[in-house]
Amino acid sequence: MDKQDQHIASVYDRDLEGIQAAIMKMGGKVEQAIHDAARALVKRDLELAETVRLRDKDIDQLDSEINEDVVRVIALRAPMGSDLRTVISVMKVSANLERVGDYAKNMAKRTMILADASPVEGTELALQRMTKEVENMLQQALDAYIRRDADLAQTVREMDEEVDQMYNALFREFLTHMMEDPRNISVCMHMHFMAKNIERMGDHVTSIAEQVIFLTTGEMPEDERPKADNTSTEGTLS
Amino acid sequence: MLDDTNLAETTVANDDIKIAARDVSVYYGDNQAIKGVDVDIADRTVTAFIGPSGCGKSTFLRCFNRMNDTIDICRVTGDIRLDGEDINAKSVDPVQLRAKVGMVFQKPNPFPKSIYDNVAYGPRIHGLAKSKADLDDIVEKSLRRGAIWDEVKDRLHAPGTGLSGGQQQRLCIARAVATEPEVLLMDEPCSALDPIATAQVEELIDELRQTYSVVIVTHSMQQAARVSQKTAFFHLGNLVEFGETTQIFTNPKDKLTESYITGRIG
Numbered sequence: 482m483d484k485q486d487q488h489i490a491s492v493y494d495r496d497l498e499g500i501q502a503a504i505m506k507m508g509g510k511v512e513q514a515i516h517d518a519a520r521a522l523v524k525r526d527l528e529l530a531e532t533v534r535l536r537d538k539d540i541d542q543l544d545s546e547i548n549e550d551v552v553r554v555i556a557l558r559a560p561m562g563s564d565l566r567t568v569i570s571v572m573k574v575s576a577n578l579e580r581v582g583d584y585a586k587n588m589a590k591r592t593m594i595l596a597d598a599s600p601v602e603g604t605e606l607a608l609q610r611m612t613k614e615v616e617n618m619l620q621q622a623l624d625a626y627i628r629r630d631a632d633l634a635q636t637v638r639e640m641d642e643e644v645d646q647m648y649n650a651l652f653r654e655f656l657t658h659m660m661e662d663p664r665n666i667s668v669c670m671h672m673h674f675m676a677k678n679i680e681r682m683g684d685h686v687t688s689i690a691e692q693v694i695f696l697t698t699g700e701m702p703e704d705e706r707p708k709a710d711n712t713s714t715e716g717t718l719s
Numbered sequence: 720m721l722d723d724t725n726l727a728e729t730t731v732a733n734d735d736i737k738i739a740a741r742d743v744s745v746y747y748g749d750n751q752a753i754k755g756v757d758v759d760i761a762d763r764t765v766t767a768f769i770g771p772s773g774c775g776k777s778t779f780l781r782c783f784n785r786m787n788d789t790i791d792i793c794r795v796t797g798d799i800r801l802d803g804e805d806i807n808a809k810s811v812d813p814v815q816l817r818a819k820v821g822m823v824f825q826k827p828n829p830f831p832k833s834i835y836d837n838v839a840y841g842p843r844i845h846g847l848a849k850s851k852a853d854l855d856d857i858v859e860k861s862l863r864r865g866a867i868w869d870e871v872k873d874r875l876h877a878p879g880t881g882l883s884g885g886q887q888q889r890l891c892i893a894r895a896v897a898t899e900p901e902v903l904l905m906d907e908p909c910s911a912l913d914p915i916a917t918a919q920v921e922e923l924i925d926e927l928r929q930t931y932s933v934v935i936v937t938h939s940m941q942q943a944a945r946v947s948q949k950t951a952f953f954h955l956g957n958l959v960e961f962g963e964t965t966q967i968f969t970n971p972k973d974k975l976t977e978s979y980i981t982g983r984i985g
Contacts, residue, residue: 488982559941561968561980699970 493558500550500571501627504578507543508623510536511578512616514585515682519612522592522675523605533589540582547575566699570692574626577685577692581619584678591671598668601658604651608675611647614640615682622689626696634693637686638702644683645709651676652712680710735762737902737932738783743797745778745787752778754956755797760902760949765924765933767943767964770953771979776936777906779953783934784820784904785813801902818845821900825907827887829879829894834871837879837890838862841898857897864926865893866919885916892920896927903927905935909942921946940980944968952976 488494514533521530551572554560560568618640625633655669655676694702738760745753752775760766760783768776778787785806787793799806806816818841829837838858841847848854858875862868867889871882879890888911895903905924909917924946927933937943943950943964950967952960952975960967960976971977978984 486983489984490982493982561940561944561982562971562977564981565969 490558493564496550496554496558497560497564497567500547500554501567503543503547503550504571504574505623505627507540507547507575507578508619510540510543511582511585512619512623514540514582515588515612515616515619515679518585518588518592519609521589522595523609525592525596527593527596530589530592534586537582537586540579544575544579547571551575563696563699566696570626570696573692574689577689581682581685584682587678588675591675595668595671601655601665601668601672604654604658604672607647607651607654608672608679611644611651611676611679614644614647615679615686618644618683618686619689622686622693625690625693629693629697631694631697634690634697635702637690638694641683641687642709644680648676648680648710649712736760737762737764737802738934739798739800739803740779740782741798743779743782743795743799745775745782746794746796747790748792752956753782756953756958758951758958758961760932760934762932763928763930764949765928765935765947766949766951767947768934768936768951768953769938769940769943769979770959771984772938774953775956776951776953780904780906780934780936781822783902784817784822786817786822788813818898819900820902820904821895821898822904823888823892823895823906823908825910827884827891827911829882829887829890831878831880833876834862834879834882834890835875838894838897841894845898847898861893861897862890864896864923865889865891866916866923867893885912888912889916889920892923900931902932902934905933907936907938910938917942940968952979954979 514536517529517533520526521533551568554568558564618637621633621640622637624630625637652673655673658665659669691702694700736759738758740756740758740760743753743756743758744751756779768780770776781787782795782799783801783806785795787795795807801816801820805811806820830840832840835858838861839848839854842854842857848857859868859872862871867886870886871877871890879887882890888908892905892908909920912920921942924933924935928948935943935946947964950962950964951958952967952971952973954975960971960973962972966972967976968980971980975984
């Protein structure tokens with residue numbers, strides 16, 4: 482760190498580093514949660530699902546700690562310029578991570594319900610692939626955050642399109658299964674909610690990437706984010 | 720009740736330029752304190768000058784009403800125009816100029832006269848009051864604008880120097896606005912004031928900008944952020960960055976500005 486990177490008041494540096502370290506810790510826990518949630522589903526591992534569910538409390542706890550710290554830093558240090566953007570982005574990233582954590586928890590809950598149901602061929606692995614994609618996005622988004630790398634963040638934003646397309650494909654697949662045999666409906670509905678949850682995770686990670694761009698450039702990306710989830714706009718009900 | 724979602728106005732409402740400075744340099748003997756600064760001060764706008772001690776912001780401020788004339792070794796070059804008129808022209812009377820471009824200093828400097836006379840002095844010498852009643856009105860109005868009326872209304876004929884430091888400063892502000900200046904220069908006006916008096920002065924500044932142009936030098940970044948619409952950052956006699964206050968404090972373009980406002984260089 483050269484001299485211009487450090488505050489005259491060194492406790493201020495510690496405060497800012499502290500909240501960013503907390504974000505990284507939280508990010509790590511969320512990554513773990515989505516990874517385990519997908520694994521629990523594929524392996525029908527109820528114990529792991531239960532662990533994911535319980536660990537969400539830690540994530541929520543970190544989120545509220547980060548919020549308290551942010552409020553304190555704003556009140557005591559009146560951050561300006563890039564410090565202000567750091568503090569604001571920390572708050573938003575934390576909220577996004579917390580939501581991703583909730584979706585992972587919801588997957589874990591549905592996994593428990595599905596414990597005895599027979600798997601719908603191929604869809605579980607597709608869900609896991611989708612989760613892997615989101616996990617990868619999250620990893621890179623956090624990496625971009627800590628490295629203040631707007632280009633990498635932009636790449637992450639673009640990756641979300643892939644997730645959306647996977648969701649579209651799954652959506653159609655579930656529809657087909659349900660139409661083929663109404664006995665599939667209950668399972669497919671749960672599976673579909675999980676797919677939707679993962680798709681939403683992707684959106685939250687995209688939002689984190691956008692925060693990275695705001696943090697580094699001072700401006701939110703202006704171009705329209707690539708969107709490929711067209712299940713809400715295309716008539717697939719026939 | 721909650722249907723007005725507008726935040727306080729932070730943008731500059733007009734493009735009318737009150738003061739235009741071009742290539743202004745100031746020398747103290749051989750020492751160059753200001754290095755070729757160009758700046759446009761907008762009308763009906765609060766402009767804040769920020770920067771570390773010794774960066775020249777006060778020196779530059781003092782160019783606007785030729786206060787530097789009073790310092791023998793000080794030499795000002797370049798062009799400063801108030802409403803398009805060269806303020807350094809031979810035909811300009813510095814006393815008249817200072818009636819139009821008022822100033823409030825860092826340290827309160829009331830005249831050794833009564834509170835009333837402190838405020839009445841300017842209007843009297845510039846012949847702004849037609850009668851005693853007129854003058855009384857000006858004094859009351861100015862003291863109210865200086866947010867000190869309630870504290871001194873019962874002792875207008877007591878000496879101004881008998882007031883507390885914060886009260887003296889507000890008296891000086893009242894004195895400065897009594898001549899209805901078009902531009903008010905404030906050099907660290909709140910450094911001797913408590914938070915309440917500071918807030919009152921800030922409120923006053925915001926009120927003044929409806930009609931006047933205010934230029935304030937401040938060491939308090941928060942104050943600059945609160946009261947101004949435009950901010951200029953000075954460093955070692957150079958104008959490093961000049962822009963909308965919101966932009967300067969959220970997303971400065973210059974690395975040096977960023978370092979200063981975030982508390983990384985003094």
